[in-house]
Structures are given as C-alpha cells and as structure tokens.
Amino acid sequence: MSQQDKMIEELFHNADELTEKQKKIVAAAIDSFAEKGYAATSTSEIAKKAGVAEGTIFRHYKTKKELLMAIVAPTMAKLIAPFVIKDLNKVLNQDFERLEDFLKAFIENRIQFLKSNMPLFRIFIQEIPFQPELREQFKEHIAQKVLERLRQIVEHYQAKGQIIEMPPDTVIRVAASTIFGYIIARYLLSPEEKWDDNAEIERTIQFLMNGLSPEK
Amino acid sequence: MSQQDKMIEELFHNADELTEKQKKIVAAAIDSFAEKGYAATSTSEIAKKAGVAEGTIFRHYKTKKELLMAIVAPTMAKLIAPFVIKDLNKVLNQDFERLEDFLKAFIENRIQFLKSNMPLFRIFIQEIPFQPELREQFKEHIAQKVLERLRQIVEHYQAKGQIIEMPPDTVIRVAASTIFGYIIARYLLSPEEKWDDNAEIERTIQFLMNGLSPEK
DNA sequence: TTTTAAAATGAGTGATTACTCACTTTTATT
DNA sequence: AATAAAAGTGAGTAATCACTCATTTTAAAA
Structure with missing residues (x-):
C-alpha cells in the first residue's frame, strides 16, 4: 500500500x-x-x-456530485482541525511566548498536511467556486469557527505588543495570503523548480514578522 | 498619450x-x-x-476551446501590459523615488483594471490549471518577460536600500501573494462584505512596506 | 439592380454523458 | 449448509455534447 x-x-x-x-x-x-x-x-x-x-x-454514491462531496468534505474538516481544539489560548500561553515560534510551528504543521494532501487541496480550491454546497459548508465552518479563533490569536499577540495595531481581519488576510501564496507557488505553480524549502519558509516568516511587528 | x-x-x-x-x-x-x-x-x-x-x-470559432482562448488570451496580455513598456527603469527613476509611491501607484492601477475585468480574471485563474495551451502562453509571457522586469525593479529598490536583502524571486512571491490575496479576498471571496477600500489598501501597503524594508 | 461573398441558420451527426436495473457474486448470519 | 443481505456487474437509457453542412439571409461592391 x-x-x-x-x-x-x-x-x-x-x-x-x-x-x-x-x-x-x-x-x-x-x-x-x-x-x-x-x-x-x-x-x-x-x-x-x-x-x-x-x-x-x-x-x-447516488450521484457524481455526492462522490465529490464525500471526497472533499473530510479534507476540509482536517484542514481546519487545529483551529477547533478547545484550549488554544492555553497552548499559546504555555508554548508560544513569541509570535515567531507560533508562526513557525503552525506553518510547518499545515504545510506538512497540505503537502501530503495536495490533490485533495487542489480539488478543493478548484471546485469551491462552482459548488454552492461546498461553499456553504466552507463558510459555515471557516467563517464562523476558524476566523473567530484566528481573531483571538491575533488579539492575543496584539495585547502582548507583538503584532501591529491593525484590524484583526486585515492581519489574518495578509498573513493567510503570505502563507497560502507560498504553498500555491511551491506545490501548484512551480513544483518542478528547485526549492530550498527551509530557507524559503524562513524568509517567508521573516517577511511576515517584519510586516506584522509594531513599528519602532 | x-x-x-x-x-x-x-x-x-x-x-x-x-x-x-x-x-x-x-x-x-x-x-x-x-x-x-x-x-x-x-x-x-x-x-x-x-x-x-x-x-x-x-x-x-472552430472549437469551443478556441472560443475560450480568444477570450482569455487578450486579457492575459492586458494584465501584463504595464510590465512590457520599454523604459520602465527610467519611469521609476523619474517618478518613483520611494518604493511606497511605486507600490501605491502600481497596485491601484492593477486593481482598477482587474475590478473592471473580474469575470475574465476569474475565468483565467480557474482554467489555467486545466488548459496546457493557456499555461504555456502564460509561462512564456509571464515567466520570461514579467518576472525579468520585476526582478529588475526589486534590484533597483534593493540597490537604493529600500528593500531588504533577499532573493528577488522571494520578494516578488511575497509581494504578489499579498496583492493578489487582497484582490481575491475583496472581489472573489467576500465581495458582498463592506470594505473600506482606501483604508484596506493603505494597510496592505503598510504591511508590505514593513515586511520588505531593511531591518533596523 | 445585379452579383457575390460573408454571415447566419438549425436540423442532423455520432459520440459521450450520468445514471438505472435486472441480475450475479460475495460475504455474513443462523 | 441454508438463507439473507450487501456488493458488484454491465448492457441499456434518454439526454446532452461539440460540431457539421446544405441552405437561407444580409450587406456591400460593381
């Protein structure tokens, strides 16, 4: 197997x-x-x-669409799994004093997951514009649970003075763009290119840290 | 003109x-x-x-695919048009002493264009994974001409000490992720939401500037 | 007005589509 | 071993697909 x-x-x-x-x-x-x-x-x-x-x-599967849903729905659940753990803030306080540590652990964890599930991720982002049912599920779970969690995390680090004062949704947007931008470039746009992944992730985090840290 | x-x-x-x-x-x-x-x-x-x-x-149109290409190909050309102008560096030296000014002018110009051509942009990003001919055209034009231009621009501002020392391709990747991330969030993911566009673009540029500026 | 070529038409083509169903095979239960 | 339920089959279905072509309409040149 x-x-x-x-x-x-x-x-x-x-x-x-x-x-x-x-x-x-x-x-x-x-x-x-x-x-x-x-x-x-x-x-x-x-x-x-x-x-x-x-x-x-x-x-x-009664229909072809039901087969699609049976494939994509569990992937979506797994993708957002880390956000649904109960005491995320406790974890943050204990293990990730610094934003950089959290970002690094989080990014590497999610990249690892997507790397192992690239075809499924591909199907997911390709079909979400066309499948209202899929979009509904996504919005219900992502928009409500994940976004709420992410806002908490951003406010957590803002309170500690490690993230610039900016609407949490904007912080989430630019951070998500940067991270997904790397994943899409690395694994979908130019997977055949030579990539120094460690260095590239390091630089991506450096850019994120610079961009998000309060100005001096 | x-x-x-x-x-x-x-x-x-x-x-x-x-x-x-x-x-x-x-x-x-x-x-x-x-x-x-x-x-x-x-x-x-x-x-x-x-x-x-x-x-x-x-x-x-001989085939259905030919109709698709007739629609998408000119859009691609228009999207990259600003990069193909001959003396881009002269323009840069004269008008955009500061990176921030260049970014602002450039982002607002391209957002305006995409805003007016959102359905075409949508078709473009949706079909590029499946149409080898389209991908070929894209790579030929984008990868060769546009990327080359962008590298020049990045190196231009790096030489002036306005961009952090980092491989130009990485700078381009994170900057493009940030900009496209805004456009996709704004016009494709949540177009119905209330957006304070001016403020949001301002914050996006602020994040970009922070992220790209040399550390102190 | 006549001529001519391009533009437009829509019924018709064979191939392919998602899906059905009567039937056979496999597996689990007694 | 007998029985029942579940899994698997593949020929068959109506609908739809991209595309063709003989014919008609349109419009501009001669």
Whole structure:
C-alpha cells in the first residue's frame, strides 16, 4: 500500500467501513478530479481507472456530485482541525511566548498536511467556486469557527505588543495570503523548480514578522 | 498619450472587427464560463444566451476551446501590459523615488483594471490549471518577460536600500501573494462584505512596506 | 439592380454523458 | 449448509455534447 493510499485511508476516518472497491473508486476520483477537474471527468473514466464497473460507483454514491462531496468534505474538516481544539489560548500561553515560534510551528504543521494532501487541496480550491454546497459548508465552518479563533490569536499577540495595531481581519488576510501564496507557488505553480524549502519558509516568516511587528 | 495607454488601445483594437453577433457570443461565453466554469458550460447554452444559432459560434470559432482562448488570451496580455513598456527603469527613476509611491501607484492601477475585468480574471485563474495551451502562453509571457522586469525593479529598490536583502524571486512571491490575496479576498471571496477600500489598501501597503524594508 | 461573398441558420451527426436495473457474486448470519 | 443481505456487474437509457453542412439571409461592391 502506497504512502498516498495510506494518507487517503487515514483521511477518511470511516475508512474501515469502505469496501476495497470503494477505496479504489475514491482514489481514482481524486486522481482524475485533481488532474482534469470535476466537470471534465466522466464516471466511466473513474470506473475504468478504479477497475470496477460503472454501476459500482452509483451503488455507493447516488450521484457524481455526492462522490465529490464525500471526497472533499473530510479534507476540509482536517484542514481546519487545529483551529477547533478547545484550549488554544492555553497552548499559546504555555508554548508560544513569541509570535515567531507560533508562526513557525503552525506553518510547518499545515504545510506538512497540505503537502501530503495536495490533490485533495487542489480539488478543493478548484471546485469551491462552482459548488454552492461546498461553499456553504466552507463558510459555515471557516467563517464562523476558524476566523473567530484566528481573531483571538491575533488579539492575543496584539495585547502582548507583538503584532501591529491593525484590524484583526486585515492581519489574518495578509498573513493567510503570505502563507497560502507560498504553498500555491511551491506545490501548484512551480513544483518542478528547485526549492530550498527551509530557507524559503524562513524568509517567508521573516517577511511576515517584519510586516506584522509594531513599528519602532 | 502614454505608452501604456497605447498598448492597451492596441489590444482593444480588433474589437471593431467583431460582428455584432460575435460580440454577443463573447459576452455570453464570458458570463457562463465565469459562473459555471468552461467544462460545465455547453455551446448550446452560450448560443441561447447570446440569441444566436449554435452554428454561428462555430462559424467564427472552430472549437469551443478556441472560443475560450480568444477570450482569455487578450486579457492575459492586458494584465501584463504595464510590465512590457520599454523604459520602465527610467519611469521609476523619474517618478518613483520611494518604493511606497511605486507600490501605491502600481497596485491601484492593477486593481482598477482587474475590478473592471473580474469575470475574465476569474475565468483565467480557474482554467489555467486545466488548459496546457493557456499555461504555456502564460509561462512564456509571464515567466520570461514579467518576472525579468520585476526582478529588475526589486534590484533597483534593493540597490537604493529600500528593500531588504533577499532573493528577488522571494520578494516578488511575497509581494504578489499579498496583492493578489487582497484582490481575491475583496472581489472573489467576500465581495458582498463592506470594505473600506482606501483604508484596506493603505494597510496592505503598510504591511508590505514593513515586511520588505531593511531591518533596523 | 445585379452579383457575390460573408454571415447566419438549425436540423442532423455520432459520440459521450450520468445514471438505472435486472441480475450475479460475495460475504455474513443462523 | 441454508438463507439473507450487501456488493458488484454491465448492457441499456434518454439526454446532452461539440460540431457539421446544405441552405437561407444580409450587406456591400460593381
């Protein structure tokens, strides 16, 4: 079983309940959706790649869209998982006195996750403009829970004088842009280029720290 | 008339050679492609929306993909137009002594352009992962000409001590992330939200300046 | 007014689409 | 071993797809 297959299995926590053929269908769908897009991928193509009959797909997923949702929804949940832990502020107080330490730990953790789930991340950002249901789920979870958490974190470090006085939403926006900008450039735009990842992450954090630290 | 304006007018010029029906086809296609995506839009739908027969589309565009390219290619050219002007460094020396002034003028100019062409920008970023021909064109023009220009600009301001010593490509990446991050958040993710655009652009530039300025 | 070429049409093409269903095979329960 | 339920199958379906082409309409030159 490949690393990717393991990852996929881990991601779908109810993977035990999936049959062998179902796992193959999911893997094939992820592959094709990421490569050609959801709309341009046919169910016959997925069936062929998975080595199953086309009818088998519709035994487990009523529609093609239901298959998409079954794939993307758990990924979204995992992506935002670190924000949903209960006592985030306690963790912050104990382990991350300095903003830089928090940023470093956080960025490296999330990059590691996305690196292992790049096809799923790709599908997610590609399909979110076209799937109202997906957008609904995203807004409900991200906008309400994650943004709220992030605001707390920003205000936490602002109170400690480590982040410039600026509306928390703006701080979140520029920080998120910088981080996702790195991930997208590194793994989607120019994955074939030579990257000194450690140095590049270091510089990205340096830029973020400079940009966010109060002026002297 | 500036060199830039000339460039833009030149790109608009062939619009006169389009038939009335052809213009309606292009408008309908932009509308549908932006809303549902290229693959999920049928030619019959475009014809219906444009009020023409389906055959009329194929009289002017051999294939559906050719219609897409005819729409997106000029947009790409217009987007990068400011970078292609010949004596950019002269302009810089004369008008933009300070990086902040350059950033402000540049960002506001490009935001204005994208604001007026949001559906086209949307189609562009949505389809570039799936259209090798589009990606080819993009890389050929952006990677070679625009990146080269941007490196010159970065090095120009680094030599003047206004940008931190850092690989130019990294500077370009974090700056582009910040700027596109604002545009995407403002016009694609949350266009319905209340935005104090002037203040938000001001803060974005402030963050950029802080992040890029040499440490003291 | 006549001529001519480009523009526009829409019924028709074979291929492909998402999905169904009667049926067979596998697995679990007794 | 018998039975039932679940999993898997693949030929078949109507609808839709991108695209063609013989024909008609439009418009400008001669």
